[in-house]
Amino acid sequence: MTEFRCNFHNHTVLSPCADLTMTTENYINFLTKSSLDWISITDHNSSANVRNYKKIIEENSGIKVIPGIEVQSIEEVHILVYFEHTHECEEFGKIIEESLIIKSYNQEKLGYQILTDESGEFSEIIDSPYLGSSSSYSVDKIFSMAKKYSTAVVPAHIFRANGLITQLGIPPKINFDAVEVKSEKEMEKAKKIGYSKFIFGCDSHFPQQLENISCYIEADSRNFQNFQNSLNSEKVIPVWQP
Amino acid sequence: MKIEKIAQCDFLETVFIPENFDSEILIGHTGDLLSEVMRNCQENSIWVTHQSHQNIIAVSEVTGAKAIVIAENLNFNADTVESAKDASIALFKTKLSAFECCGKLYNLLKND
Ligand SMILES: [Zn+2]
Ligand SMILES: [Zn+2]
Numbered sequence: 001m002t003e004f005r006c007n008f009h010n011h012t013v014l015s016p017c018a019d020l021t022m023t024t025e026n027y028i029n030f031l032t033k034s035s036l037d038w039i040s041i042t043d044h045n046s047s048a049n050v051r052n053y054k055k056i057i058e059e060n061s062g063i064k065v066i067p068g069i070e071v072q073s074i075e076e077v078h079i080l081v082y083f084e085h086t087h088e089c090e091e092f093g094k095i096i097e098e099s100l101i102i103k104s105y106n107q108e109k110l111g112y113q114i115l116t117d118e119s120g121e122f123s124e125i126i127d128s129p130y131l132g133s134s135s136s137y138s139v140d141k142i143f144s145m146a147k148k149y150s151t152a153v154v155p156a157h158i159f160r161a162n163g164l165i166t167q168l169g170i171p172p173k174i175n176f177d178a179v180e181v182k183s184e185k186e187m188e189k190a191k192k193i194g195y196s197k198f199i200f201g202c203d204s205h206f207p208q209q210l211e212n213i214s215c216y217i218e219a220d221s222r223n224f225q226n227f228q229n230s231l232n233s234e235k236v237i238p239v240w241q242p
Numbered sequence: 243m244k245i246e247k248i249a250q251c252d253f254l255e256t257v258f259i260p261e262n263f264d265s266e267i268l269i270g271h272t273g274d275l276l277s278e279v280m281r282n283c284q285e286n287s288i289w290v291t292h293q294s295h296q297n298i299i300a301v302s303e304v305t306g307a308k309a310i311v312i313a314e315n316l317n318f319n320a321d322t323v324e325s326a327k328d329a330s331i332a333l334f335k336t337k338l339s340a341f342e343c344c345g346k347l348y349n350l351l352k353n354d
Contacts, residue, residue, distance in 0.1 A: 075295045076274075138295060138319060168297045169276030170304075 009201025016111035024120030030210040047093030084150035084224035102133035152177040257333035299325035
């Protein structure tokens with residue numbers, strides 16, 4: 001068994017709110033400085049950068065990347081969906097993109113949405129839809145749509161802005177694979193309302209945050225099954241951020 | 243104010259009114275963040291929101307809100323309407339913005 005150092009919540013230059021310096025180059029720079037073993041790419045409402053970031057990171061750092069997406073539901077709840085397969089993440093990402101309710105937006109004010117090619121160069125600026133918008137799908141619908149694939153579905157930062165409990169007040173009756181919390185206090189609060197399976201992420205929007213380890217997973221290898229098993233068996237070990 | 247009088251408002255469309263509904267509507271609240279609504283919404287409220295998730299019914303039960311209006315011509319989820327029947331919460335919709343709807347309801351309740 002190895003104790004893998006992980007951070008499963010990171011944005012790229014595709015997310016309008018992420019820094020323009022969240023390039024593949026900076027991912028490599030900061031990730032190779034860190035001792036991380038296993039991460040995920042989770043842009044807002046799109047998975048269009050996942051394939052190229054995953055390939056470049058895995059080839060240049062030896063770090064494993066789980067394909068992911070952070071969906072915003074119609075209730076404005078952020079939900080992380082982790083996929084076993086990149087092509088399924090891409091298929092799901094397209095469905096989410098098409099469902100976004102804000103089509104055009106002010107790029108200068110709200111941030112650029114940048115696609116990256118195979119070599120890590122900027123290839124295109126996406127001006128529609130606005131990836132910071134909500135999908136027209138509800139939390140329940142997003143859960144059931146995601147569960148058609150091999151996935152782990154995890155509401156993000158549940159007590160913060162756009163968190164499940166902030167938006168919905170009471171835990172909905174959905175059997176999530178885990179919930180993401182940001183502190184020990186939040187974990188205790190989440191336990192009181194019935195949650196027992198947790199994940200801990202940095203939600204990196206700036207390159208400096210990419211170095212942070214947010215949790216450990218003990219497993220014999222970094223495959224999706226082991227990721228899901230450690231979530232389901234309450235075995236993800238937190239590293240609290242200052 | 244009796245629910246029948248509220249249901250007569252031309253800017254409201256009735257989605258569901260429970261049988262034998264005898265609660266008086268005394269005050270109002272508006273909000274979409276259910277954690278905020280749970281803290282601030284008062285008993286016997288009519289609550290104006292854009293939120294359609296089923297949890298609005300549970301939040302109404304917790305706070306004692308008796309009626310919900312969904313604004314901007316939005317619709318309640320089907321399971322929300324079902325839960326409202328179980329919890330005896332009245333549901334309305336309006337084509338108006340939440341702002342305009344609140345203004346009208348405020349005047350109505352104030353002049354009652
Ligand atoms: Zn988020
Ligand atoms: Zn995020």
